[in-house]
Amino acid sequence: HLGLANHGFDMSSLQPTPSDDEEESAQVHVTAAGCNNGAISKLYHTESSSKKTMLVVQVVTPQGTTVQSSKDISSMVDSKIMSLHPHCGASTESVLLTTEAGTTLQLDLTGENANVTWKQEEHLGSINDLLILDRTHHSLSAAQTLDAALPDFTSRLSLQVSAISSFISQSVQHLIGEGDDTNAASQRDIQFGFSKLAVALSSKGHAVYGLDVSSGSQNRVLWTLALPQSDKHALVHSTATTLHHANNDEVLIVNDGRWMCLNANSGTVLSRGLLPPREGLVQMVPFRPTSDAAAVSEGGCHQHAVLLYEDGSVNTLPSDATVEKSLQKIIHAANNGYYLHALDKHKGLLTSTEVTSTSTSTSTTRSTGNLGFSTQEVGQLQFSPQERVVSIHYPNPDEIVQTPVTILGDDSLLLKYLNPHLAVVVTELTDEARKEYEQENDSENGFVSLLSKNTDTMTVQTTEQNTNDNSQKQKRKPMGATKPGEDIPPTTEPSIPTLFINVIDTVSAKLLYRISHTNVAPLGDTTKIPVSISENWILYSYPNHKTRRSDVVALTLHEGMIDKHGITAFSRLDQETTFSSFTSPKPIVLHKVYTIGKTVTALGVTQTARGITQKNFVFGLGGSGMIVTVDRRMLDPRRPTGEPKATEKLEGLMKYHPLIPIIPSNIPSYHQNVESSTQIVSTAAYIESQSMVLAYGGPDIFFVRLAPSKSFDLLPESFNKGLLSVVVFALIGIWMYVNHLGKQKAIRIHWS
Numbered sequence: 001h002l003g004l005a006n007h008g009f010d011m012s013s014l015q016p017t018p019s020d021d022e023e024e025s026a027q028v029h030v031t032a033a034g035c036n037n038g039a040i041s042k043l044y045h046t047e048s049s050s051k052k053t054m055l056v057v058q059v060v061t062p063q064g065t066t067v068q069s070s071k072d073i074s075s076m077v078d079s080k081i082m083s084l085h086p087h088c089g090a091s092t093e094s095v096l097l098t099t100e101a102g103t104t105l106q107l108d109l110t111g112e113n114a115n116v117t118w119k120q121e122e123h124l125g126s127i128n129d130l131l132i133l134d135r136t137h138h139s140l141s142a143a144q145t146l147d148a149a150l151p152d153f154t155s156r157l158s159l160q161v162s163a164i165s166s167f168i169s170q171s172v173q174h175l176i177g178e179g180d181d182t183n184a185a186s187q188r189d190i191q192f193g194f195s196k197l198a199v200a201l202s203s204k205g206h207a208v209y210g211l212d213v214s215s216g217s218q219n220r221v222l223w224t225l226a227l228p229q230s231d232k233h234a235l236v237h238s239t240a241t242t243l244h245h246a247n248n249d250e251v252l253i254v255n256d257g258r259w260m261c262l263n264a265n266s267g268t269v270l271s272r273g274l275l276p277p278r279e280g281l282v283q284m285v286p287f288r289p290t291s292d293a294a295a296v297s298e299g300g301c302h303q304h305a306v307l308l309y310e311d312g313s314v315n316t317l318p319s320d321a322t323v324e325k326s327l328q329k330i331i332h333a334a335n336n337g338y339y340l341h342a343l344d345k346h347k348g349l350l351t352s353t354e355v356t357s358t359s360t361s362t363s364t365t366r367s368t369g370n371l372g373f374s375t376q377e378v379g380q381l382q383f384s385p386q387e388r389v390v391s392i393h394y395p396n397p398d399e400i401v402q403t404p405v406t407i408l409g410d411d412s413l414l415l416k417y418l419n420p421h422l423a424v425v426v427t428e429l430t431d432e433a434r435k436e437y438e439q440e441n442d443s444e445n446g447f448v449s450l451l452s453k454n455t456d457t458m459t460v461q462t463t464e465q466n467t468n469d470n471s472q473k474q475k476r477k478p479m480g481a482t483k484p485g486e487d488i489p490p491t492t493e494p495s496i497p498t499l500f501i502n503v504i505d506t507v508s509a510k511l512l513y514r515i516s517h518t519n520v521a522p523l524g525d526t527t528k529i530p531v532s533i534s535e536n537w538i539l540y541s542y543p544n545h546k547t548r549r550s551d552v553v554a555l556t557l558h559e560g561m562i563d564k565h566g567i568t569a570f571s572r573l574d575q576e577t578t579f580s581s582f583t584s585p586k587p588i589v590l591h592k593v594y595t596i597g598k599t600v601t602a603l604g605v606t607q608t609a610r611g612i613t614q615k616n617f618v619f620g621l622g623g624s625g626m627i628v629t630v631d632r633r634m635l636d637p638r639r640p641t642g643e644p645k646a647t648e649k650l651e652g653l654m655k656y657h658p659l660i661p662i663i664p665s666n667i668p669s670y671h672q673n674v675e676s677s678t679q680i681v682s683t684a685a686y687i688e689s690q691s692m693v694l695a696y697g698g699p700d701i702f703f704v705r706l707a708p709s710k711s712f713d714l715l716p717e718s719f720n721k722g723l724l725s726v727v728v729f730a731l732i733g734i735w736m737y738v739n740h741l742g743k744q745k746a747i748r749i750h751w752s
Contacts, residue, residue: 053077055095057109071114076105079226101226102205121221123205125699129235132683132694133249133264135195135212189214192714193609193686194705197222198694199251199264203233208253210267213694213703223267230255236305236317238286252303252317254284259317261301271300276319280310282342284317289326306355308340314355314373324372328357331373336580339378341506343392343425348383350425352509379509383425386433387500390426390523395533398683400611409647411564416536417557417587419579422512424538425502426529431522437496495519499529499542501553503589507581513555513589519546528678532603532617536587539617539635541600550600552660554635557587592637596660599623601698604680606691606708613688616708618680620695625673627680627695627702629666668693674702689713 055071079101086095093109094117102123107114189195198211206229210222227233236252249264260272275281286305305317306327316323331338341352353375383389397420406414497516504511520542523529531540538555567573576584602620606613606629617635619628639656640648678697685692689711695702707714715721 053081055107055109055114057093071109073107073114076107076114076116076119077103079103101207101224102202103224121207121209121224123202123207124200124209124221124701126202126204127200127696127701128203129201129233130679130681130694130696131199131235131237131251131264132213132681132692133197133199133237133251134193135190135197135214135265191686192690193684194690194692196683196692196703197249197264198701198703199235200696200701201233201235201253206230206233208233208235208262210264211701213701214692214705222265225262225267225269227253227255228258230258232256234284236284236286236303238288238303238305250302252286252301252305254305254317261303261318271318273318275317276307276315278309278313278315281307282310282344283308283340285340287327287330289330306340308342308353308375312353312375312377314340314375328372331355331357339421339507340375341509343389345389348385348387348389348427350381350383350504350506350509351377352379352507354378378507381504381509381511383427383502386430387427388430390428391528391531393424393426393531393533395420395422396607399534399607400609400684401535402611405562408561409645409650413562413564413566415559415561417559418536419505419512419557419581419587421505421507421581422533423504423506424531424533424540425504426531426540427500427502428520428523429496429498434498434522498522501538501540503538503555503557505581510581510586512586513557515553515555515591517542517551517553519544521545530600530603530620530678532605532680534605534615534617537605537632539603539605541596541603543599544595547595549595549597552594552596552600552635553591554594554637555589555591556637557589559585559587590637592635592639592656593658594635594660595658596621596662598626598662602677602680602695604682604693604695606693606706607682607684608691608708609684609686609688613691613709616706618682618693618695618706620674620677620680622676625669625675625700626662626667627669627674627677627693627704628662629668629706629708630660631708634660668704668706669702672702674698674700677702687713 052072053074055073056068057071058066058068077097077099079099081097082100083098084095085097086093094106095109096104096106098104102121103119104122105119106117108117186195194214196214198213200209200211202209206227208225208227210224212220212222232255234254236254250270251262251264253260253262254275257275258272259275261270262268263270284305284307286303289302289304301318304323304326307315307317309315316327338355339352340355341350343350354377355373355375358372358374401416401418404416404418406416408414495518497518499517499520501515501517502511503513527543529540529542531538533539536557538557539552541550541552543549544551562573562575565571596619598621600619601622602618604618604620606616606618615632616629617632619630620626621628633652633654636653638648639653641656644653644655674695676698677695677700680693680695682691682693684690685705689707689709691706691708693704693706
């Protein structure tokens with residue numbers, strides 16, 4: 001739990017990596033006044049042309065003379081010092097300083113050299129993008145990765161011998177008590193995939209951080225890298241984050257006009273360059289090379305991305321012939337085409353574009369100016385001008401889907417709608433449209449009626465109002481104050497849909513499903529709608545200002561179902577075996593609305609290595625600061641409103657109840673208060689039962705390891721391995737002794 005309020009956070013071993021773009025500056029002085037007791041009369045720092053940061057301390061002796069000393073603090077600060085605050089105690093002298101990169105630290109000036117008392121990265125509270133990687137990727141050779149060819153017999157034999165010898169040595173050390181418990185735990189974390197590294201980007205602080213989120217050490221910030229000041233920063237990573245892929249510890253960082261490729265384990269910059277000199281970048285999509293041979297760019301970076309511009313032009317990142325050739329191979333290997341999309345939030349327009357190689361392009365496609373590629377627009381989706389695009393959400397590309405069906409209690413199959421090009425666009429009614437409604441809500445053909453005709457899933461109910469000369473609204477009576485036989489006056493104002501959830505296909509730019517909600521206050525620029533997409537599930541939450549609670553909506557998308565007798569040895573299933581975003585029918589959507597008594601600020605879902613373990617949704621609750629896990633069966637839209645049938649009980653379906661309970665045993669944050677988390681991401685370990693979850697976005701960062709289906713493939717830490725070893729060796733000894741007695745008895749029988 002990386003709480004920013006903990007000023008005892010020890011990061012004294014931090015070694016920042018200076019940016020090569022940092023200009024050599026002349027001497028700069030930040031002066032602070034002396035202490036109250038007069039021990040320090042003046043304190044200031046200088047930055048020389050050699051990029052050394054010196055802290056100059058002037059001390060007044062009891063005799064009245066001034067003694068000046070300089071201390072080199074270049075290795076302790078990562079950017080320009082903004083302020084100095086000296087403090088003098090009875091026997092200590094210290095200074096509190098802040099840097100331009102958002103670092104706050106306290107230095108002890110008592111000794112000959114300055115020492116870091118504590119250090120805090122304040123901009124960790126403004127993380128806007130984060131990526132979880134495996135810390136063991138850098139130790140893997142090419143023969144051990146899934147990207148490379150399968151090792152030969154000799155390599156496999158050597159790997160097995162190495163693994164057996166390592167296991168025997170660790171077992172012997174554990175039995176004789178010479179093993180280090182900390183080292184053993186570290187080896188276990190590496191073997192099981194528990195050792196994780198988070199690369200966090202703070203656009204506000206113009207910095208990127210490497211965080212050790214899995215170990216128990218206090219020095220969780222491994223490295224920090226200051227970025228050039230820019231309005232836009234982005235992290236790019238094209239390979240899977242949980243498997244043994246070669247060079248998976250490299251990350252691309254992109255800002256206005258620049259890019260750099262760095263090693264996530266050490267924070268060192270491997271290569272850097274400039275973006276193509278074009279305006280109007282609208283989309284940047286990472287892609288994974290088809291082979292390791294074409295994976296290295298001319299600058300030595302293994303991470304690649306394709307750039308899409310407003311005019312339809314396409315380029316690669318890094319922009320060189322090797323990466324361009326790698327993208328051409330991917331386009332040729334894609335039998336159904338290679339597509340990109342872009343969403344213009346200001347215009348409310350989503351555009352889908354097909355990218356082809358110029359060697360296969362036709363005269364109908366227009367040249368993009370890039371000799372390697374051409375593009376053609378294949379679809380557009382225009383949202384209503386009365387709506388404002390709030391955000392767009394995508395599924396996790398690394399998610400493993402174990403089965404494409406859901407087995408029902410009567411043995412029939414419910415087919416999941418598994419579309420890898422799915423996206424959810426959240427829109428809301430504009431302020432102008434809300435005002436227009438307030439002016440026209442008295443009209444029978446006003447704004448409410450027109451908007452309700454365009455919304456398939458929302459029925460807008462209106463109430464009659466008095467139309468007397470004074471144009472006053474109908475006066476309401478309290479409940480129970482009506483006369484016998486008198487109609488009950490309306491108790492609510494006419495409600496209109498103000499929040500819209502749009503499920504779209506990004507390849508065909510088609511609207512697959514749309515649902516709207518009422519009683520949602522204007523979101524503004526700070527309030528976001530958390531959305532989580534997993535397999536054929538879509539879960540989102542919004543604040544309901546009428547009930548003063550958060551409504552949670554669960555959507556499940558299906559292609560159809562197969563009867564329990566639909567697939568037999570003598571019957572053939574009449575169903576399409578291929579999927580097309582252009583011709584396949586729209587999904588069948590089931591939805592159910594739940595409510596929770598806390599404000600939901602973040603949503604996530606657990607991920608496992610093979611997708612066998614049941615999935616739990618993870619809620620970040622604002623105000624209370626809790627991280628809560630909810631079993632996916634609790635949110636199933638198929639929960640019956642009446643008593644469950646026998647077949648429904650076999651599936652684990654419970655009777656529908658709108659309130660989501662908060663069970664204390666399902667609060668992985670325990671007593672810790674995780675303030676205002678806005679994003680929850682998860683990654684898998686090497687073993688199936690474990691899932692790693694990280695919540696961020698607020699002043700706190702929280703990381704936890706969860707077991708949604710219990711630790712069925714992992715022994716507990718309290719398991720007595722020594723006793724098990726003794727029992728095994730004892731059984732082997734008994735077996736050898738009994739075998740010896742049997743042979744002796746057989747010899748005696750034969751001689752007799």
